[in-house]
Amino acid sequence: MAVGLEVLKNYHPVKGIRIGIAQAGIKYQDRNDLVIFELAEGSRVSGVFTLNAFCAAPVQVAKKHLSEADTRYFVINTGNANAGTGPQGMTDALVTCEELAKLAGVEANQVLPFSTGVIGEPLPMTKLLAGLSPALEKLDSHVWPTAAEGIMTTDTLPKGYSQQVMITTNEDSANEEIIISGISKGAGMIMPNMATMLAYVTTDAVIAKPLLDVMCKEFADKSFNRVTIDGDTSTNDSCMLIATAQADMVEISSKEDPRYSAVYTALLDAFMILSHAIVRDGEGATKFVTMEVQQAKSVQEALDVAYTVAHSPLVKTALFACDANWGRILAAVGRAGVQNMILEDIDIYLDDVCIVKSGARAASYTEEAGAAIFAQAEITISIRLGRGDVTERVWTTDLSHEYVSINADYRS
Amino acid sequence: MAVGLEVLKNYHPVKGIRIGIAQAGIKYQDRNDLVIFELAEGSRVSGVFTLNAFCAAPVQVAKKHLSEADTRYFVINTGNANAGTGPQGMTDALVTCEELAKLAGVEANQVLPFSTGVIGEPLPMTKLLAGLSPALEKLDSHVWPTAAEGIMTTDTLPKGYSQQVMITTNEDSANEEIIISGISKGAGMIMPNMATMLAYVTTDAVIAKPLLDVMCKEFADKSFNRVTIDGDTSTNDSCMLIATAQADMVEISSKEDPRYSAVYTALLDAFMILSHAIVRDGEGATKFVTMEVQQAKSVQEALDVAYTVAHSPLVKTALFACDANWGRILAAVGRAGVQNMILEDIDIYLDDVCIVKSGARAASYTEEAGAAIFAQAEITISIRLGRGDVTERVWTTDLSHEYVSINADYRS
Numbered sequence: 001m002a003v004g005l006e007v008l009k010n011y012h013p014v015k016g017i018r019i020g021i022a023q024a025g026i027k028y029q030d031r032n033d034l035v036i037f038e039l040a041e042g043s044r045v046s047g048v049f050t051l052n053a054f055c056a057a058p059v060q061v062a063k064k065h066l067s068e069a070d071t072r073y074f075v076i077n078t079g080n081a082n083a084g085t086g087p088q089g090m091t092d093a094l095v096t097c098e099e100l101a102k103l104a105g106v107e108a109n110q111v112l113p114f115s116t117g118v119i120g121e122p123l124p125m126t127k128l129l130a131g132l133s134p135a136l137e138k139l140d141s142h143v144w145p146t147a148a149e150g151i152m153t154t155d156t157l158p159k160g161y162s163q164q165v166m167i168t169t170n171e172d173s174a175n176e177e178i179i180i181s182g183i184s185k186g187a188g189m190i191m192p193n194m195a196t197m198l199a200y201v202t203t204d205a206v207i208a209k210p211l212l213d214v215m216c217k218e219f220a221d222k223s224f225n226r227v228t229i230d231g232d233t234s235t236n237d238s239c240m241l242i243a244t245a246q247a248d249m250v251e252i253s254s255k256e257d258p259r260y261s262a263v264y265t266a267l268l269d270a271f272m273i274l275s276h277a278i279v280r281d282g283e284g285a286t287k288f289v290t291m292e293v294q295q296a297k298s299v300q301e302a303l304d305v306a307y308t309v310a311h312s313p314l315v316k317t318a319l320f321a322c323d324a325n326w327g328r329i330l331a332a333v334g335r336a337g338v339q340n341m342i343l344e345d346i347d348i349y350l351d352d353v354c355i356v357k358s359g360a361r362a363a364s365y366t367e368e369a370g371a372a373i374f375a376q377a378e379i380t381i382s383i384r385l386g387r388g389d390v391t392e393r394v395w396t397t398d399l400s401h402e403y404v405s406i407n408a409d410y411r412s
Numbered sequence: 413m414a415v416g417l418e419v420l421k422n423y424h425p426v427k428g429i430r431i432g433i434a435q436a437g438i439k440y441q442d443r444n445d446l447v448i449f450e451l452a453e454g455s456r457v458s459g460v461f462t463l464n465a466f467c468a469a470p471v472q473v474a475k476k477h478l479s480e481a482d483t484r485y486f487v488i489n490t491g492n493a494n495a496g497t498g499p500q501g502m503t504d505a506l507v508t509c510e511e512l513a514k515l516a517g518v519e520a521n522q523v524l525p526f527s528t529g530v531i532g533e534p535l536p537m538t539k540l541l542a543g544l545s546p547a548l549e550k551l552d553s554h555v556w557p558t559a560a561e562g563i564m565t566t567d568t569l570p571k572g573y574s575q576q577v578m579i580t581t582n583e584d585s586a587n588e589e590i591i592i593s594g595i596s597k598g599a600g601m602i603m604p605n606m607a608t609m610l611a612y613v614t615t616d617a618v619i620a621k622p623l624l625d626v627m628c629k630e631f632a633d634k635s636f637n638r639v640t641i642d643g644d645t646s647t648n649d650s651c652m653l654i655a656t657a658q659a660d661m662v663e664i665s666s667k668e669d670p671r672y673s674a675v676y677t678a679l680l681d682a683f684m685i686l687s688h689a690i691v692r693d694g695e696g697a698t699k700f701v702t703m704e705v706q707q708a709k710s711v712q713e714a715l716d717v718a719y720t721v722a723h724s725p726l727v728k729t730a731l732f733a734c735d736a737n738w739g740r741i742l743a744a745v746g747r748a749g750v751q752n753m754i755l756e757d758i759d760i761y762l763d764d765v766c767i768v769k770s771g772a773r774a775a776s777y778t779e780e781a782g783a784a785i786f787a788q789a790e791i792t793i794s795i796r797l798g799r800g801d802v803t804e805r806v807w808t809t810d811l812s813h814e815y816v817s818i819n820a821d822y823r824s
Contacts, residue, residue, distance in 0.1 A: 051747070334466035341466075
């Protein structure tokens with residue numbers, strides 16, 4: 001069902017990154033469900049985590065370890081989220097780090113754990129721990145496609161990104177080449193502030209840690225925090241940005257560095273593609289929708305409108321039905337909580353077709369024109385509020401029978 | 413699909429209320445789609461209307477007329493909401509009132525218009541106006557069941573309430589009898605602040621207008637503003653409370669009147685039953701769910717949690733699947749935006765079965781016990797936050813395949 005999503009087969013290895021994959025049998029048999037990232041010494045690691053008040057044990061441990069030491073390993077399991085598991089869950093996450101640290105010869109707080117899957121069931125520790133050695137034994141820099149598959153849950157397709165980027169500056173005729181490769185997972189429960197999604201973007205670029213932290217936060221806000229499938233925010237979302245610093249270049253340590261903007265753009269592209277991939281593979285998705293709000297007074301009001309429309313089950317079912325029901329869009333705009341909004345100032349476009357003009361059906365609009373746009377797999381809905389000059393975009397999907405089926409059957 | 417909803421066949425006529433019904437052919441042929449209420453002179457009328465910023469033309473006109481004059485007629489059409497219809501929509505709503513006023517011999521502002529149905533299409537005025545005379549000619553005090561059907565849109569069953577109530581007080585041995593009869597409609601796009609729902613509660617009790625206004629607002633807040641099916645708020649919601657003052661009693665003009673509390677309770681019951689009926693007939697509903705939040709610090713935080721859980725598509729699909737997936741409930745509580753919530757303080761009950769204790773699965777909980785509750789058509793989910801002593805309840809439904817079908821096919 002994924003909309004416009006192709007499986008990436010060729011990844012550029014990133015110097016300083018090796019990946020080990022194993023079948024631990026945590027929930028399902030005969031599939032990879034344990035992925036270990038090894039980050040070379042000297043790697044800089046930044047992360048953005050879920051804002052759900054009840055963040056899962058692995059998230060709590062990952063945040064703590066990230067703040068304490070230089071990270072050398074990620075250990076990612078699927079099939080079980082280790083969330084809502086109480087004190088035992090914390091112990092399990094810590095023991096996972098300790099065991100991997102022992103095997104790898106590092107400190108426990110140099111390991112960050114990540115879990116995704118069913119909430120509220122204890123992590124099957126015996127199986128998980130037994131998978132660590134096999135995964136470590138197979139560490140390899142060329143197994144990205146398998147890693148992308150190994151972190152999937154209800155995803156129908158693996159999600160990856162890889163680019164070789166030439167960084168050129170006017171001042172310096174010598175080009176520098178960097179590699180960016182990353183993977184992500186997630187298909188439902190996706191919503192601002194990092195729903196059940198995991199993302200790992202790696203580069204060999206040499207970027208100072210403080211700058212990397214700023215970039216990671218900004219990228220997440222523009223990408224993973226702007227995608228929504230069903231409005232549910234998971235307890236486990238984590239988005240990691242790793243710079244191994246192995247490329248042949250002088251460190252970029254400030255925004256004033258002439259190479260900064262090119263590196264920024266290249267890394268942001270990875271975040272955008274990997275976050276949109278999650279929407280494209282949204283549970284039951286038949287549409288990839290860009291919800292754009294223009295002419296807002298503030299970022300907050302633009303987002304309030306965009307999310308209210310994007311979360312409206314009536315708008316989402318109309319999208320599924322290929323029914324350009326602009327009345328439902330307008331009604332959702334009206335209940336977004338924006339003060340003193342004036343109906344007569346609202347215009348709405350489907351791609352470049354004006355469907356609502358000054359708060360009522362555009363005279364030029366025809367059902368045929370609307371139906372033609374809604375028949376497309378990718379649509380941009382632009383809502384112009386006529387109040388200011390702020391534009392914001394979020395990305396979402398429709399609500400289909402398949403969504404209900406997937407989520408009504410998930411645990412069975 | 414309606415859950416625990418029976419069709420009311422016997423209504424007590426309310427002195428001072430006559431109803432006329434016609435087939436105007438506004439959208440569908442061969443069904444009643446125009447209902448006129450005639451309120452006897454001296455009736456007191458209160459109303460609560462949608463908070464959607466883009467309230468429909470009839471709502472704007474009804475609010476204005478209600479504030480200007482003593483209301484004598486309601487004119488209600490289904491099939492077309494006259495919303496998102498621009499200046500023409502306002503003209504159409506006004507002309508409808510003017511024409512009815514002419515026929516009935518009252519002023520135009522003594523008529524309140526109500527419309528429900530498709531948004532954004534012009535009201536077919538010729539048909540609507542042609543239906544006024546036939547409806548007026550049939551004014552009758554015994555046609556409540558037909559009126560309940562006449563205001564339906566996607567409702568599968570008509571919704572009504574009727575009681576004869578003896579008002580007794582300790583001070584006064586003479587009993588007074590009042591009649592309460594009402595109807596409501598709505599099945600989707602139901603959400604706090606009056607989604608596509610219309611409700612008309614009438615009584616012959618003699619209640620002073622200022623007191624009736626207070627009661628109507630309080631009742632709506634406890635009932636229609638606490639039900640949610642899909643989170644969408646309509647542009648047309650209206651909830652009217654009419655006291656015709658024809659009962660044989662001295663006017664109740666203050667809360668200190670010893671009869672006040674009995675009348676209050678009786679009228680609130682009508683609002684509760686009529687609002688819950690809308691949830692029971694929610695589009696595709698297979699469950700009637702009471703979402704109760706206890707031990708909150710404030711009403712707002714209780715409602716934030718209750719609505720976040722009630723609107724979660726993941727919780728709603730789990731309800732549809734009869735899957736007691738408490739992890740999804742807990743995750744929704746966690747993203748409700750309540751500051752400094754402590755996971756370890758949270759308990760969750762399904763009816764009287766404790767499923768989450770101190771933020772983790774209760775030791776006493778069994779999947780069998782949870783499955784038994786979730787197999788019921790009516791469920792109470794109680795979430796105890798351990799923060800204060802405020803309790804709030806909202807009522808909602810599950811999210812089924814049928815919901816998607818209904819809303820994906822509505823316009824076709």
